[in-house]
Amino acid sequence: MYTWDEDTTKWYGSGTYRYGSKGTDKRRAAADRAAASGPRTYKRNGGPNEKIVDPRKQIKAKSSNPLIIAVDVTGSMASWPFEIFDRLPLLYNTLSQYREDLEVCFAAIGDANYDHWPLQVTPFAGGYDLEQLLGSLYGEGGGGDAPESYGLFAHWVNTHIEIPDTHEPPFLIVFGDAPMHRNVPGTQITHYLGDETGSDIDALQAWQQVCKTWNTWFLRRPTGKPGDKVDKQWGHAISEQKIFHIQDEQRAVDYAMALVARAWGHFDNFQDNMRARQDEKKVIEVSQPIAIRCPRCGGPTPINAAGMFNCGYCGTVLRL
Ligand SMILES: [Zn+2]
DSSP states (O other): OOOSSOOOTTOOSSSOOOOOSTTHHHHHHHHHHHHHTOSOOOOOOSSOOHHHHOTTSOEEOOSSSEEEEEEEOSGGGGGHHHHHHHTHHHHHHHHHTTSTTOEEEEEEEOOTTTOSOSEEEOOOBOTTHHHHHHHTOOOOOOOSSSOBOHHHHHHHHHHHEEOOOOSSOOEEEEEEOSOBOSEEOHHHIIIIIOOOOOOOEEHHHHHHHHHHHSEEEEEEOTTSOTTSHHHHHHHHHHOGGGEEEOSOGGGHHHHHHHHHHHHTTOHHHHHHHHHTTSOHHHHHHHHHHHHTBOTTTOOBOOTTOOSEEEOTTTOOEEEO
């Protein structure tokens, strides 16, 4: 398991890497608290910590760099909260050196027709607080049919989150492998989110609304075929360009970090970070598909684009 300290000498790759100066205090505070609580362990409970993951509460980001990471936890994806927990210090320590006020909200998505906890969400936080928050999510592993309740989550994002003004759309990254129930019944919204609207919501429209605020990506497991029914539906929800097919599931968190690092102008640094953990072949396998897409709209970018790059599709000026 990764640790909160900044010691990278035990990483397996051939490259060496040192964290930058930005965010040092936050990383040190997290490392101190981690040291005081002993070795990192992931408790496999029989359910989530309901007080922490309750989707009825409103949550608010203080930072202008909020990040939402949502995971489908149905079926074989039940272990994903653990997989992310394992790499949590790496995720936070890496991204916080690029923007030190980073705050992360984690969500676990299931199927409201079948599961006990079809939507679990944590408040926004940074540093060591994330350890307990992420550890509170429970990979139920249920889900009865193929579609899952991604729409309920999208509606929650639209109605239960408040963020400060951001100078660019913040990232919302979904790890999943399934299509969504088109209709979000009003009864589910009342039951799970505590909102008494009574009316049903269209899942695709809810996602289209999410995309007005959030730079939304669907990072899809290697199980799916590009262009299939799942891609088509998600394409309607968030646009086809924002669907990314992961090639290596073990590197799922790296794909997310690569995407964010590229949008934030620190792609080279991220590649160095990865070189200290993986061999060069793997670094290329993960980073090349990210490098040919605009991290804002998903449109194609020339492989050698560098410096200030003006995306011809969304018009965003990016520092690559
Ligand atoms: Zn673009």
